[in-house]
Amino acid sequence: MFRTTDVVLIAVMLSAAAFTYKTKHDAEAMMRRVSELETGIQLEKDAINVLKADWSLLTQPGRLETLTEIYKDELGLAVLDPRQIAQPQALGAIPLRDDLLVAEDGQAASDPVVTGGVHP
Template identity: 50%
Template sequence: MFRTTDIVLIAVMVSAAAFTYQTKHAAEDELRALRRLESQIRFEEETADLLRADWSLLTQPVRLQTLVTTYQAELNLQPIDARQIADPGAIPMPAVDLDDPAQTPPEGLASGGTDATTTGSTPQ
């Protein structure tokens, strides 16, 4: 009836069919997972676009001015005067006497008063 080679060939064909079915099924599962991820990415991008649009609406100067006017008494806001901005020369700097050995120099300065940072780009 059947020879052993026929039985072996039938077993190989059944194994190949099973392997093909299993591979096809795994590929379809991966494709479904990919579609699900693409859908989630699209949803997140749309959400981010919506949030950006909301932010631009909330930060419109006309809307903010209306809120300031409405809640002026509660917030006690005042416009900034141009003279309120300090000149850099008006900011007091801590005095360091580098000749006094008891006083330690500020962090980043060497004992001689020079910058201790070396970058290697230029010789000192």
């Protein structure tokens, strides 16, 4: 009848068939997941393109100018006078707090690079 080697070979063949089926099933599941992710990515890219188009529409200079005219009184908007812009020397030094300066290693910095408020 059946020899021991026949039984062993049948068992190996059945194991190989089961492993092949499981591998195929796992690969198909992964391909479905990849397809879902690609679809999601494309939807997000489309949403980003719509948002960019909305942003370019909302920031058109003509539209902003119209809005400033409409809401000028409510927002207290006025034309900027060039003499309103101060020079850095007129502002004075901005005091720095040493406890806010931290070195890369997490320790408090002992030699701050920025002193005052005006950068050389």
